[in-house]
Amino acid sequence: xxxxxxxxxxxxxxxxxxxxxxxxxxxxxxxxxxxxxxxxxxxxxxxxxxxxxxxxxxxxxxxxxxxxxxxxxxxxxxxxxxxxxxxxxxxxxxxxxxxxxxxxxxxxxxxxxxxxxxxxxxxxxxxxxxxxxxxxxxxxxxxxxxxxxxxxxxxxxxxxxxxxxxxxxxxxxxxxxxxxxxxxxxxxxxxxxxxxxxxxxxxxxxxxxxxxxxxxxxxxxxxxxxxxxxxxxxxxxxxxxxxxxxxxxxxxxxxxxxxxxxxxxxxxxxxxxxxxxxxxxxxxxxxxxxxxxxxxxxxxxxxxx
Amino acid sequence: xxxxxxxxxxxxxxxxxxxxxxxxxxxxxxxxxxxxxxxxxxxxxxxxxxxxxxxxxxxxxxxxxxxxxxxxxxxxxxxxxxxxxxxxxxxxxxxxxxxxxxxxxxxxxxxxxxxxxxxxxxxxxxxxxxxxxxxxxxxxxxxxxxxxxxxxxxxxxxxxxxxxxxxxxxxxxxxxxxxxxxxxxxxxxxxxxxxxxxxxxxxxxxxxxxxxxxxxxxxxxxxxxxxxxxxxxxxxxxxxxxxxxxxxxxxxxxxxxxxxxxxxxxxxxxxxxxxxxxxxxxxxxxxxxxxxxxxxxxxxxxxxx
Numbered sequence: 001x002x003x004x005x006x007x008x009x010x011x012x013x014x015x016x017x018x019x020x021x022x023x024x025x026x027x028x029x030x031x032x033x034x035x036x037x038x039x040x041x042x043x044x045x046x047x048x049x050x051x052x053x054x055x056x057x058x059x060x061x062x063x064x065x066x067x068x069x070x071x072x073x074x075x076x077x078x079x080x081x082x083x084x085x086x087x088x089x090x091x092x093x094x095x096x097x098x099x100x101x102x103x104x105x106x107x108x109x110x111x112x113x114x115x116x117x118x119x120x121x122x123x124x125x126x127x128x129x130x131x132x133x134x135x136x137x138x139x140x141x142x143x144x145x146x147x148x149x150x151x152x153x154x155x156x157x158x159x160x161x162x163x164x165x166x167x168x169x170x171x172x173x174x175x176x177x178x179x180x181x182x183x184x185x186x187x188x189x190x191x192x193x194x195x196x197x198x199x200x201x202x203x204x205x206x207x208x209x210x211x212x213x214x215x216x217x218x219x220x221x222x223x224x225x226x227x228x229x230x231x232x233x234x235x236x237x238x239x240x241x242x243x244x245x246x247x248x249x250x251x252x253x254x255x256x257x258x259x260x261x262x263x264x265x266x267x268x269x270x271x272x273x274x275x276x277x278x279x280x281x282x283x284x285x286x287x288x289x290x291x292x293x294x295x296x297x298x299x300x301x302x303x304x305x
Numbered sequence: 306x307x308x309x310x311x312x313x314x315x316x317x318x319x320x321x322x323x324x325x326x327x328x329x330x331x332x333x334x335x336x337x338x339x340x341x342x343x344x345x346x347x348x349x350x351x352x353x354x355x356x357x358x359x360x361x362x363x364x365x366x367x368x369x370x371x372x373x374x375x376x377x378x379x380x381x382x383x384x385x386x387x388x389x390x391x392x393x394x395x396x397x398x399x400x401x402x403x404x405x406x407x408x409x410x411x412x413x414x415x416x417x418x419x420x421x422x423x424x425x426x427x428x429x430x431x432x433x434x435x436x437x438x439x440x441x442x443x444x445x446x447x448x449x450x451x452x453x454x455x456x457x458x459x460x461x462x463x464x465x466x467x468x469x470x471x472x473x474x475x476x477x478x479x480x481x482x483x484x485x486x487x488x489x490x491x492x493x494x495x496x497x498x499x500x501x502x503x504x505x506x507x508x509x510x511x512x513x514x515x516x517x518x519x520x521x522x523x524x525x526x527x528x529x530x531x532x533x534x535x536x537x538x539x540x541x542x543x544x545x546x547x548x549x550x551x552x553x554x555x556x557x558x559x560x561x562x563x564x565x566x567x568x569x570x571x572x573x574x575x576x577x578x579x580x581x582x583x584x585x586x587x588x589x590x591x592x593x594x595x596x597x598x599x600x601x602x603x604x605x606x607x608x609x610x
Contacts, residue, residue: 026536027563056588111481174479175415178584182561189563231331235485254486258332258494279483282360285588 001303002096004050004112004203005166007102007293008042009094010035010192014064014106016282017177021107037196039203042105045094046162048086048107055178057280058083064106065158067091069219095163104164105195107188110173111279113242116143118192119161122151122217124203129208133198134191143172143187146245147215148291149272168195172224174242177279208301216245216272216291223285225255225263234263236277236287244274255287307431309508312407312473313347314399315340315497319369319411320585321356322482325493326412343503344508347410350399352465353391353491358600359482362585363388369411370463372396374451392465398536400468401508409469410500412493415478416584418547421448421496422476424466427456431471439496440502448477448492451550452520453579453596456477473500479547488537521550521577521596528590530560530568539568541582541592549579560592 012025028035028044035042046052048063060081071084072091094102103126110117118134120127128147135145148171150159161167170191175184175241202208224232232253248254248271255263265271273288275281306311333340333349340347351357353368365386376389377396399407408431415422423439425432433452439451453476455464457574466472475496480489507513529537539560545553553559560568570576578593580586 023540023563111484167400174481176479176482176584178587179416180537181546181584182540182543183546183584184544185540185563186565232485235328235487238487238491241486241488258328258490259493261350277486279481282483 001302002202003304004039005103006040007094008196008199009045009102009104009164010042011045011047011104011106011160012039013049013052014047015057015062015108016048016053017055017057018107018109018175019178019180020109020172020175020185022052023180023185024047024107024188024192030122033226034193034203035196037200037203039200042196043094045090047090047106048083050082057177060084063087064108064160067160067162068158069155085133086147087269091163091296092162102166103199104161104165104167105192106159106167106169107192108169108171109184110171110177110275111176111233112173112275112277113244114146114171114173114274115245116140116187117148117173117274118145119148119150119169119171120167121157121162122149123297124166126301127168127298128213128215128298129202130166130168130195132211132213132298133208134194137194137197138190140187140190142183146274147213149215149217149294151217202301202303205303210300213296213298215294215296216274217294219271219290219292221284221286221289222254222273224287226285232282233257234261237262240276240288240302242276244276245272247271248273306607307507308609309344310408310504311345312399313345313501313504314350314407314409315347316350316352316409316411316465318354318357319352320362320367320413321353321358322360322362323414323480324361324485324491325414325477325480326426327351327357328485328490329497330495334506339498340501342505342508344505347501348399348438350395350512352395352411355387358481362482363369365389368392369413369465372400372465373463386480394403395465396468407471408504409466409472410497411464411466411474412473412497413474414477414480414482414489414518416481416510417478417579417580417582419451419476419478419579420550421445421450421492422453422478422579423450424453424474424476424594425454425472426462426467428604429452429471431606432473433509433518433520433603435471435473435500435503437516437603438513439499442499442502443495445492445495446587447488452518454520454522454599456522473583481493507540507606507608510608515605516603518601518603521579521600522599524576524595524597526591526594527559527578529592537587538562538567539566542567545578545581545593547581549581550577552576553578597610 012021
């Protein structure tokens with residue numbers, strides 16, 4: 001039982017060079033008619049307009065790591081970075097978990113072969129229902145759907161989507177930074193529309209039965225092998241490249257040195273790497289993110305009148 | 306008849322986020338042994354170290370458009386951009402077409418599906434022989450070789466490679482900016498080594514017979530459709546995406562609007578688009594570059610003793 005969804009925010013340009021969301025947000029800001037549903041009209045937010053203008057991920061710091069309780073609640077100062085100021089502005093408008101339940105849909109691209117990745121917080125069964133709806137309604141073999149769970153306690157949340165009571169981020173790829181691929185753009189448009197359809201159906205009383213979901217849950221982040229000077233010494237192995245969500249066994253090659261030498265995965269259990277060779281993660285010292293595949297039972301969803 | 310090649314420069318990081326050349330230049334600066342040949346040892350140049358450090362294309366302006374006669378010969382000023390200063394430094398070291406013939410190999414990546422593109426100036430038959438050698442010796446169906454001719458009069462040259470008496474740029478793709486794909490990296494390494502092999506064979510008296518080359522010659526640049534505000538209104542059509550070097554006929558779709566409408570190619574003759582949807586060219590207002598396919602006869606090449 002959940003109350004109706006009255007406020008929905010569709011966010012593009014949280015990262016200024018992830019172009020599907022940037023384009024769609026600009027388009028819908030000019031003509032929001034496509035985002036109108038019977039039970040609500042979604043807001044549109046271009047989250048980091050200066051980064052969009054310069055076609056960079058961010059100006060001073062990653063906006064999508066700036067929604068921490070600490071940063072949002074600290075007293076404002078002249079010297080705050082652009083993104084911290086922007087996070088506070090956005091949070092003031094949408095954040096403080098209002099009585100009207102809100103839902104955040106944050107639009108991202110990745111250079112990794114992530115297809116349609118629906119990123120949500122563990123325990124958000126409402127978002128899991130939406131993800132399951134997308135998986136069922138938006139079948140496209142070019143961009144298969146995966147559900148990726150972020151399992152961090154609420155006080156550790158830093159992502160923009162965390163300001164919503166419920167939320168998803170859509171991560172579509174592969175697409176280079178600063179490039180619009182029309183196939184990825186069209187896919188993103190379909191996914192947002194179907195998400196709004198789901199929320200509208202829910203608001204109108206449609207009941208969604210329980211189901212068992214296959215999800216990927218983050219285990220840990222893996223850095224590239226680096227020298228004492230911090231320089232990367234080996235890159236993603238060609239056999240791992242583009243193999244997001246496929247199983248990686250102990251002994252499988254993960255990195256390759258310039259001289260051709262392989263570096264093998266020396267973990268003890270099977271993992272499912274994601275965000276393999278994501279451009280924006282080099283500076284975060286992340287070569288890929290290890291996940292495990294899980295099944296979880298999601299109880300039925302029904303409107304609380 | 307040509308004099309021996311005594312000075313060869315291999316350049317990486319002319320654009321700081323094109324990672325194959327950046328990695329190889331860094332690697333060879335630490336250990337240049339791989340670039341040693343019987344008749345010469347190639348110099349290595351990391352052309353734009355600050356852009357490399359920040360993993361961006363450039364700091365103030367595109368270094369690979371900064372080697373104009375006008376910029377190189379103007380008197381230095383405090384207010385000169387970083388790249389203009391850097392272009393002058395590089396030109397002073399390698400440029401002034403010394404008595405020792407020099408050859409420049411400049412390493413680039415592109416987000417477009419350009420395979421192995423060997424970019425050279427029209428009329429540089431020496432470079433055409435090298436390109437023909439690479440086409441023959443370095444066959445790799447994943448990265449087919451194409452020769453792309455730049456046909457501009459010498460006084461209009463702005464590219465780094467123009468400081469060499471002879472030169473090629475290697476453009477390998479697709480690869481997102483800021484990403485190292487090991488398959489692309491390995492391919493670049495092979496191509497540079499084979500280029501040096503060719504120059505060494507030439508210096509040692511190997512004769513290279515005449516041949517007929519298939520080349521693509523630049524016709525014009527095509528911008529995206531834009532509104533009065535300069536915003537892009539339609540993106541590369543999914544049927545054109547990744548179709549670099551394939552023929553485009555009048556009436557074929559080239560752009561697609563967000564509402565799904567197609568924009569067709571309304572030119573009168575068959576063209577071969579290249580650099581389709583290159584990330585770095587959005588700001589240059591280039592959606593693709595139109596080329597024509599030509600055949601040219603290249604006379605035999607022989608060492609002048």
